[in-house]
Amino acid sequence: MMLATTKTLCLALAAAVLVAASAEVTPWMNLQDDPESRAHALLAQMTLAEKVTMLHGHTEGNYSGNVPAITRLNIPALNLNDGPQGFRAPEKLSGTSTGFPSILTLGATWDPDMAAAYGTAIGEEFAGKGANVYLGPGLNVARVPLCGRNFEYLSGEDPFLGYTLVQPMVKAVQAKNVIANAKHWINNNQEINRDRVSANVDERTRFEMYYPPFEGAIKAGVGSIMCSYNRINHVYSCENNETLGIDLRQRLLGSQRAWVVSDWLATHSTSLVEGLDQEMPYGLFFDSLLELDLDLDLHNVTVAAIDNAVLNILTPMFAVGLFDHPLNGTVEANVTSPAHNTVARKVAAAATVLLKNDAGLLPLNATQPMTIGVFGIQGDAETWAHGGGSGSVTPPYIITPFQGVLDALGIQRPAGHTGQEDAPVGPLCNARQQCVTYYEGQNDTITEALAEAVDVALVAVGTASGELLDRVHLGLGRGQDELTTLVASHNRNTVVHVTCPGAVLTPWRNDVSAILVGFMGGQELGHAMADVVFGHVNPSGRLPVTFPNVDNEVGFAERQYPGIEDHLQTYYDEGLEVGYRWYDAHGVTPAFPFGHGLSYTSFNYSGLTANSTGVSVRIANTGSVAGAEIVQLYLGFPSSAGEPPLQLKGFAKAMLAPGATTTVHLPLTDRDLSIWDVQDHAWSKVPGTFQVQIGSSSRDVRLAGSFTVSQ
Ligand code: BGC
Numbered sequence: 007m008m009l010a011t012t013k014t015l016c017l018a019l020a021a022a023v024l025v026a027a028s029a030e031v032t033p034w035m036n037l038q039d040d041p042e043s044r045a046h047a048l049l050a051q052m053t054l055a056e057k058v059t060m061l062h063g064h065t066e067g068n069y070s071g072n073v074p075a076i077t078r079l080n081i082p083a084l085n086l087n088d089g090p091q092g093f094r095a096p097e098k099l100s101g102t103s104t105g106f107p108s109i110l111t112l113g114a115t116w117d118p119d120m121a122a123a124y125g126t127a128i129g130e131e132f133a134g135k136g137a138n139v140y141l142g143p144g145l146n147v148a149r150v151p152l153c154g155r156n157f158e159y160l161s162g163e164d165p166f167l168g169y170t171l172v173q174p175m176v177k178a179v180q181a182k183n184v185i186a187n188a189k190h191w192i193n194n195n196q197e198i199n200r201d202r203v204s205a206n207v208d209e210r211t212r213f214e215m216y217y218p219p220f221e222g223a224i225k226a227g228v229g230s231i232m233c234s235y236n237r238i239n240h241v242y243s244c245e246n247n248e249t250l251g252i253d254l255r256q257r258l259l260g261s262q263r264a265w266v267v268s269d270w271l272a273t274h275s276t277s278l279v280e281g282l283d284q285e286m287p288y289g290l291f292f293d294s295l296l297e298l299d300l301d302l303d304l305h306n307v308t309v310a311a312i313d314n315a316v317l318n319i320l321t322p323m324f325a326v327g328l329f330d331h332p333l334n335g336t337v338e339a340n341v342t343s344p345a346h347n348t349v350a351r352k353v354a355a356a357a358t359v360l361l362k363n364d365a366g367l368l369p370l371n372a373t374q375p376m377t378i379g380v381f382g383i384q385g386d387a388e389t390w391a392h393g394g395g396s397g398s399v400t401p402p403y404i405i406t407p408f409q410g411v412l413d414a415l416g417i418q419r420p421a422g423h424t425g426q427e428d429a430p431v432g433p434l435c436n437a438r439q440q441c442v443t444y445y446e447g448q449n450d451t452i453t454e455a456l457a458e459a460v461d462v463a464l465v466a467v468g469t470a471s472g473e474l475l476d477r478v479h480l481g482l483g484r485g486q487d488e489l490t491t492l493v494a495s496h497n498r499n500t501v502v503h504v505t506c507p508g509a510v511l512t513p514w515r516n517d518v519s520a521i522l523v524g525f526m527g528g529q530e531l532g533h534a535m536a537d538v539v540f541g542h543v544n545p546s547g548r549l550p551v552t553f554p555n556v557d558n559e560v561g562f563a564e565r566q567y568p569g570i571e572d573h574l575q576t577y578y579d580e581g582l583e584v585g586y587r588w589y590d591a592h593g594v595t596p597a598f599p600f601g602h603g604l605s606y607t608s609f610n611y612s613g614l615t616a617n618s619t620g621v622s623v624r625i626a627n628t629g630s631v632a633g634a635e636i637v638q639l640y641l642g643f644p645s646s647a648g649e650p651p652l653q654l655k656g657f658a659k660a661m662l663a664p665g666a667t668t669t670v671h672l673p674l675t676d677r678d679l680s681i682w683d684v685q686d687h688a689w690s691k692v693p694g695t696f697q698v699q700i701g702s703s704s705r706d707v708r709l710a711g712s713f714t715v716s717q
Pocket of ligand 1: 270396
C-alpha cells in the first residue's frame with residue numbers, strides 16, 4: 007500500500023517536471039509571444055536537415071503538395087491543396103467537397119461580404135479535409151481575354167476590384183486556421199507557353215496594374231504566395247530578383263513574413279537568395295541544399311538564407327494558428343454541407359449579371375400559368391459549371407439550368423430522364439399550369455416549332471476553358487450562336503443565359519430580349535440562374551471584364567499576345583491600357599462595358615460631394631422592389647500623370663428597400679491618388695485636378711465632379 011502511494015507520488019512529480027520541462031524546451035509554444043518571436047524560438051532548436059525538410063515538398067500523401075511533419079519538435083505537416091474554387095479531391099474521393107462558383111464569379115459580385123462568406127466556407131472545407139494551405143485565391147489580372155485561367159482569378163481586368171475583394175476573402179480563410187496562397191506571382195497572364203514565355207513588362211505597369219491584388223492579400227496577412235512558371239523580363243519568376251527579391255520582398259512585404267512557394271516544378275535553381283522559400287512538389291534543387299558547402303557559400307546559399315526562408319514559413323504557421331489549433335480533418339472526410347451549398351448558390355446568384363432586359367421581360371412571374379422552353383446543350387445535356395485543370399473540382403452534383411427551372415416551379419423530373427434525349431423532354435407541368443420543355447436543339451424544325459409554342463424561350467449557352475490552354479476565340483462555338491439566333495427569330499421573349507470563363511462574344515445580343523451571364527457558376531448554377539429569372543434574387547452582379555464586339559478588339563499585335571520568337575517573348579506595350587482602360591482611351595464602345603449590370607429596380611443618384619479624402623453620394627431606390635446597387639467611383643487623373651482616362655477607385659454595394667435612400671461614402675487614400683514613380687521606386691501623389699465620375703458602370707455615369715490636390 008505504502009509502495010503504491012509512493013509510486014503515484016513519483017509519477018505525479020515526474021509529470022509535473024515534464025510539463026515544466028516542456029514549457030522550457032518548447033518556448034515557441036508561449037502564446038504571449040508574437041508569431042515571429044515564436045518562429046525564432048523554434049528555429050533555434052532545428053537542425054540544418056530539419057530546416058531543409060521544410061523548404062521543399064514530398065510526393066507522398068493525398069494532397070497537391072505535402073511537407074512532412076517534424077515530430078521531434080511537433081511541427082505540423084503542411085498539406086497544400088488546390089484551390090481555388092473548392093477542395094480538389096483525389097479522383098477516388100470525387101464529390102466529397104463543394105463545387106463552389108469560380109473565383110471570377112466571386113469577382114462579379116463586387117461584394118466584400120460575399121467574399122468573406124466564400125472564404126469561410128472554403129476554410130471550413132479545407133480544414134475538414136486536413137489541408138492547412140489553400141492554393142488560392144488566383145489573383146492575376148485578366149490582361150488577355152483568351153487566357154484559359156481567367157476564371158480562377160478574382161480581379162477580372164481591374165486591379166482595384168481584386169485588391170478590395172481579396173482582403174475579406176483571405177482573412178476569412180485564415181480565420182479557419184488554413185493558410186491562403188496568393189497565386190501566381192507574377193504576370194502569368196497567358197497559358198500558351200506559360201512555362202517559358204517571358205512577360206516583358208515595365209516597373210510602373212507591374213506596380214499599378216498587376217501587383218495590387220497581391221498587395222491586398224498581403225494587407226490581409228496572407229501566409230504564402232506562389233511564384234509562377236513564366237519569366238518576367240527574361241528571368242524565371244521563381245528566381246527573379248527584381249520581381250521576387252526586390253518588388254515582392256522589399257517593396258510589398260517589407261518586414262512582414264509570408265513564404266514564397268514555387269508553382270509545381272516552376273523552379274530552375276536554388277533561388278533562396280532571390281526570394282524563393284519553398285520548392286514544390288519535390289526538392290529538385292532544394293533537396294541538394296544539404297550537400298552544398300554552405301560555409302563556402304557555393305550557389306550563393308548561406309545558412310542565414312536558409313534560416314530566413316524557414317522563418318518565412320514558420321511565422322505565418324504560428325500567425326494562422328497551425329501550431330495552436332492543429333487540424334484534425336482527413337482527406338476522406340465528406341466536407342460538403344447544406345450550408346456550403348447555400349453559400350455556393352448565394353454567391354452564384356449575387357454574381358449573375360443582367361446584361362439586358364427589354365421591356366422588363368424578367369423576372370418571370372412564377373404565380374402565373376406559363377410555358378417555358380429551355381434550349382441548348384448547356385441547358386441540361388452537357389452543363390459546364392467549372393473550368394478545367396488544377397482548379398477543377400468534381401462536385402457531388404450540378405444543377406443544370408433546366409433543373410433549376412423545374413425546381414423553381416416545383417416540377418419533378420421523370421425518373422430515367424438524362425437530358426440527352428434526341429427529342430424534346432416535356433412538357434413537364436405543375437398544378438399551376440406552368441410547363442417546361444427541354445430541347446438540346448439538334449433539329450432546326452423541332453427547335454422552331456418549340457420556340458413558337460412556348461411563352462418564354464430560355465437559351466442556355468456556355469463555354470469553358472482551363473489550365474495550359476488559352477481559348478482560341480471568344481465565341482461560344484458548337485452552333486450555340488446559331489441556335490440562339492434561330493430561337494430568337496421564333497420567339498420574342500427569348501432569354502439567354504451564358505456561362506463563361508471570361509469575356510465572350512454575343513453576336514445575337516440585339517435579337518434577344520434578355521441576357522444573363524454567370525462566370526462558371528459551380529454546382530448550384532441552375533438554382534442561382536432560376537433565383538434571378540424568377541426574381542427571388544434581384545440581380546446585382548457586375549461585369550468584372552469588358553465584353554467586346556469582336557475578337558481581339560484591343561488590337562493586340564503578335565508581340566503582345568501570344569508573343570513572338572516562337573511565342574516566347576510577349577511585350578506589354580499596352581502598359582496601363584488593359585480592359586476598359588483601352589476602350590476609354592481609344593473611344594471604342596464595347597458590347598457591354600466593365601462594371602455593367604442591370605437590376606429589376608431603378609436607382610437615383612444625387613448630392614455628390616467629392617474631395618481628396620473621399621466621395622459621398624445619395625442613392626435612392628426609385629423602383630418597386632428591393633435591390634442592391636453597386637455604386638462605382640472612377641477617377642480621371644490630371645493629364646500630367648499619364649494615366650488612362652478613368653480608373654476604378656471605389657465601389658460599394660447598397661441594398662435598398664423600395665423608396666429607401668442611403669448615403670454611400672467611398673473613401674480615398676493618398677495611394678488612390680498616386681502613380682508609381684520609377685525614379686524613386688515609390689508611390690507619388692499627383693497634384694492637380696481629378697475628375698470624379700460616379701455611377702452604375704464604367705460607362706453609365708450618373709454624376710460627375712472634381713477635386714484638386716495641391717502641390
Ligand atoms: C498550377 C497551380 C496549382 C499547382 C498544384 C500548377 O499546375 O499552376 O495553380 O496550385 O499546379 O496543383
